Amino acid sequence: MTRNLLYFLFCILPFLGIAQDRQMTPAEISAFQKSLQGLAELKTLEADFNQYKYMSFMKKPIEASGKLYIRQPDRLSWFYIAPFQYKMVFKDNKIFINDQGKKSSLNLGNNKQFEKISRLIASGIRGGRYDEKEFTVSYFKQDGLNLVKLLPKANDAKKYIKEIRLLFSKSDNQVQEVMLMEPSNDYTRFVLKNKKINTTLHDSVFNL
Template sequence: MKSNKVIIVFLSLISWIGFAQEQKMTNSEIVAFKQKVNAVAKKIQTLSSDFTQYKHMDFLSKDIETSGKMYFSAPNLLKWQYKNPYNYSILFKNNKIFIDDEGKKNTVDIGNSKIFGKINTLIVGSVSGNMFDEKEFTISFFKTKTNNITRLLPKDASLKKYIKQIELTFDSDDATVIQVKLIESSDDYTRIVLNNKKLNGKIEDSVFNN
């Protein structure tokens, strides 16, 4: 009986610590946070970063881990260059998605698909931090000691079929995105962690070649 009480107290302590680490922002904090993020997003002309991606699927015992380099150029050029464990790139450009799978190339016309268009806007917005569209999302705001977190629930029925929730983690100092988590309707998710970010550095035009 005594051991059971110890376990209960221990679990309660864990819950309390978890709650203490993440708290809802007040209305005034939300206003200040959104203003800071929007101000930073408007100044971003280019952004490059290393990234590590974790793909979680319930039927796998371990997340699938890939890594590479991300490049963004305002207003909507975006490239994900996977380098490990394989060479693969996805380029968002001119309302199209260009895919290069180790030399095998394919193109998807975003203009022919409403859902692809929304996903493109979502991905570009998640990188630049410009995603506070109350018409498209129900948004909640949280804070920890080191980061700010926004959780976005899509309102569009067609988007909800693919994406249940988007979670963006911002560095509280420079108000840039350091982690993107896309939760699918099946509750599988993709988590992308950005490291070694460089703001407004020179990115060669050739990076965005098809």
Template sequence: MTPKEITDLKKNVKIVAQKTTTINSDFDQFKHMEFLSDAIKTSGKMKFKAPKLVKWSYTKPFQYSVVFKEGNLLINNEGKKSDVNIGSNQLFQQLNQLIVKSISGDMFDETEFTMNFIKTTENYIVTFNSKDAELKKYIKQFILYFDKENYTVMEVKMVEPSDDYTHIIFKNRIENQTIKDEVFKN
């Protein structure tokens, strides 16, 4: 991408994100591991409510949900509930920041990442490589696929240092409809 295209992408992603108060989306997640011939597929729903409430609910093949809320990671594993203070866990804190920043349009931080921008016929693809040594132990890079029409994230790929990766594809995305706060209780 040209420098102007990169600037325009960043600007448009930010404009769209600032207008987005809620997101309700289905997703398919594929976990690719070197020692498995086929990826492990899970499906579910992702919900976001500005400014920082995020819930991932896995519905197939099992019931599992994770909520990032007020500095905590709330987990419900088929009825077994637990919570983790992410403020005391640097990795969870960074992952939560990445999720919220990618939704809010603030992910283009050159102090935190080196970035590579690619344009295809369907998407803008941005590869982020962390400059943080601790985060790089867990995530080598993450890749966001933006829709060229509306500048929203359509896919996320998180690559581990081993080159195993998780690929999330969003579908049936609905924005700016009411989501009650109770949804984010786990």
């Protein structure tokens, strides 16, 4: 169960397509980091997402869609709607899962790896700074957009993830796509859309 859940957690991050990337200059990195400072004021985020899972032995990606909710400081909810229903909620230092009516939970305090993943998800969506003790962080330009690449340092994380890429929107400086590259070079791409910021989120979206 632990291995499957860890794999799923990495796969829920939104993803960008592979393109030619140019490494940022120090001045560009400084300007980009400064542009993210306003995101610290983000209290809630609601968005639709589309997920595309690319596998080498398949001609077309596997597609899914759903809703994402974040409420600071420690609430995060992923709700898959199609082609199946699956909900995962991070709160109270736990992960709560509803897999088409089958409910379960996992204590994050007993698993530091999941705790790191949950922090990364929330930080990445908000465009926050990244823990350079856990990741090698580099900054690029991709077709005029800002791109952050995260390479895990821990051997246990490297078993599941080769690289995480976060692509930021020009209009609001928020993450609009994320890509997870696996050691096999299969990858998943998530695209966020219809984002709503600092609206009131009912407690029910963080319940199973």
